[in-house]
Amino acid sequence: MSLLYYVFGLFVAGPVIEWGIHYAIHRPPPLVYHKNHHLAYYKKDPIYEIWVIPVIYFLYLLGCYIAALGFAKYTVVHNLIHYFPGLFPKLTRHHEIHHENPKVNFAVSATFPDTFFNTRSKYFPSELKKI
Numbered sequence: 001m002s003l004l005y006y007v008f009g010l011f012v013a014g015p016v017i018e019w020g021i022h023y024a025i026h027r028p029p030p031l032v033y034h035k036n037h038h039l040a041y042y043k044k045d046p047i048y049e050i051w052v053i054p055v056i057y058f059l060y061l062l063g064c065y066i067a068a069l070g071f072a073k074y075t076v077v078h079n080l081i082h083y084f085p086g087l088f089p090k091l092t093r094h095h096e097i098h099h100e101n102p103k104v105n106f107a108v109s110a111t112f113p114d115t116f117f118n119t120r121s122k123y124f125p126s127e128l129k130k131i
Ligand SMILES: [Zn+2]
Pocket: 037, 078, 082, 095, 099
């Protein structure tokens, strides 16, 4: 496969799929596992995402390498955002806004899907109250 295929898959299609899955799990009924992650944010004790490990392995076994890489990229970025918030300040802010307002900012490893689907907020709920 060409480099362009992987670049497009990881940095364009991947974040859009990530947005879609995250958006879908916020539709009712709420996914308990994800709800727990949202609640853990307030305890400053985010949960390591281990559910993706069998998913990545399964995709790898199926030969869907680009999807396996996409899931791995999402997981690494998501965990880095929570454990090392200074590493990607723009993505950290984008995702922390989502934790405080689950109706916006569904993309995690990029911000453009939220801009594209008009679900982006650049402000925390507390900042919006001051405007
Ligand atoms: Zn999170």
